[in-house]
Amino acid sequence: MSPKSKVQSPKSETKNPHSISIRNPKSEIRILLWDIDGTMLIAPRSGNYKEYFAKSLSRVYGSHGTIWEMGSVSGMTDLQIAFEALKPENVTLETIYELKDDFHKVFTEEMMKVCDANHFRILDGVREILQATRENPIFVNALLTGNLENAAKLKLKIVGLEEFFDFELGAFGDSSHQRQDLPQIAADKISARFDYNFAPSQFIILGDTPNDIACARYFGAKAVAVATGRSHPPETLSPHNPDFLFENLSDTAKVIDVLSKL
The missing domain is CATH 1.10.150 (DNA polymerase; domain 1)
Structure with a gap:
């Protein structure tokens, strides 16, 4: 893709070609709710x-x-x-x-x-973690992002991460103006898909801001903070008491170990 090329408009009906199946007892499943900006990818220029x-x-x-x-x-x-x-x-x-x-x-x-191919960069370790969790039967990956749904699809398509997510299971910024509402929205979709009432404690919200931690606490989920965004270094995230705080996600084995034990 050349620097000037543009991706095609995301279709609202687009589905993840990789179907999700749960092989473990559903009570053992950990559902990873991923933020996008500052957690999975970042724009080279602030405020663009x-x-x-x-x-x-x-x-x-x-x-x-x-x-x-x-x-x-x-x-x-x-x-x-x-x-x-x-x-x-x-x-x-x-x-x-x-x-x-x-x-x-x-x-x-x-x-x-x-937005073209140079507009966003995948943060270190993210692709490897998504690949590892997709292959691990105790995890389900889904989105919890403040982005409007089509914006989320477009960003992930640009960087080639859309294959890891079923967008029908996500919660997006056009569902509610309050981030604290989004975990329940995602949980309702996921529980309906798998015909099982997952407990809030089975959800792990990964994000780079205090708001991500706060919405996890409001819902009753686990909170994993990552200090890879521009606005919140470790010293500003730590006082919000996430269940775990990573400076970055580059150590795949460490991240998977932490997620599997939460």
Whole structure:
């Protein structure tokens, strides 16, 4: 893929070609809920998401609000970012939700204009861990991300990680503006798929922000923090008491060992 080439638009009906089957007793399964930005991949340039976020807000809501003045939005959902940016324009949360389908469509269009093969980089160890957990019958990989669903699909397609996830099982930033709602959304989908009521303690949320840890605690899941994002080094994640804190995910054997024991 050349630097100028663009990936095709993700289809909402796209399914993971690798079906998930559970061979272990379901009570022994560990479900890994992965954040995307700062956890699995990172953009070479900080804040470049604002280029397409601002245009999308303007096209759908009539203004980009304070998006350019906002600081770090790591750990926020895309709907929450939109709401916070447009509050000074008196755009209500109800309006955000009423137009969210339009925003989703436009956001995908604007994102595709600027995102190419050089736009994101997989963080060290991520592909190896996804491969190892896919081959280990005690794990199920799924997504829990603040990204809008098509944005999540597009990012993972760009870096070649889409094969590891069944998007029908994920929870995305267009499901709720509050990240704390997302674990239950993912759990409901996964429990329905496998016809089993998985306990919250069987879920492990992996993320790079205090919000990831907080949403795990709210739901009752385990929290694994990774200090690979731009905004939160280990010393700012540690006070939030994750179940385990990695500086990075480069040691595959260590990560798998920790995940299997949580």
